[in-house]
Amino acid sequence: MTSSHASASRWSLPSEARARALRQHATIRTLLWSAASTALAAEQGSTAARADLLSLVAELRRVLEDHLVCEEALLIPSLEARRLATEHARKRSDLALLTALAASGDFTRLSRELSRLFSNLTVDMEYEERTFLAAEV
Numbered sequence: 001m002t003s004s005h006a007s008a009s010r011w012s013l014p015s016e017a018r019a020r021a022l023r024q025h026a027t028i029r030t031l032l033w034s035a036a037s038t039a040l041a042a043e044q045g046s047t048a049a050r051a052d053l054l055s056l057v058a059e060l061r062r063v064l065e066d067h068l069v070c071e072e073a074l075l076i077p078s079l080e081a082r083r084l085a086t087e088h089a090r091k092r093s094d095l096a097l098l099t100a101l102a103a104s105g106d107f108t109r110l111s112r113e114l115s116r117l118f119s120n121l122t123v124d125m126e127y128e129e130r131t132f133l134a135a136e137v
C-alpha cells in the first residue's frame with residue numbers, strides 16, 4: 001500500500017526477449033539432435049562424423065554460451081536469477097568437459113557426455129518454457 005514502486009511479476013519478460021530466448025532454445029535442440037546422431041557414427045570410427053562432431057560441439061558451446069548470457073541479462077532483477085546462476089554454472093562446466101573430450105579424441109566418453117547433456121538441457125528448457133519463458137496470461 002505504501003510502496004510507490006511495486007515490482008513487476010517475476011515471470012514477466014518483454015515479449016521480444018522471450019521470443020529471442022525461445023528461438024535460441026530451438027537452435028540448441030537442433031544442434032543437440034544433430035550432435036546425438038553424429039556421435040553414434042563418430043563412436044563407430046567414421047572420420048567424417050568425427051570431424052562433424054567436433055564442429056557441432058564447438059557450435060553448441062558458442063550458441064549455448066550466448067543463450068546463457070542472454071538469460072542472465074533478462075533475469076537479473078528477478079527471484080529466478082539465483083536458481084539460474086547455479087544451473088548455468090553446471091551447464092558451463094558440462095560444456096568445458098565436452099570441449100576437453102572433443103580435444104582428447106575420446107569419442108566414447110564424448111558420446112556419453114553429450115547424451116547426458118541432451119537429457120539435462122531438455123529438462124531445463126522445458127522447465128524454462130513453462131515458467132519464465134511462458135507467455136503472460
Ligand SMILES: [Fe+2]
Nearest residue numbers: 067071125128
Ligand atoms: Fe534457456
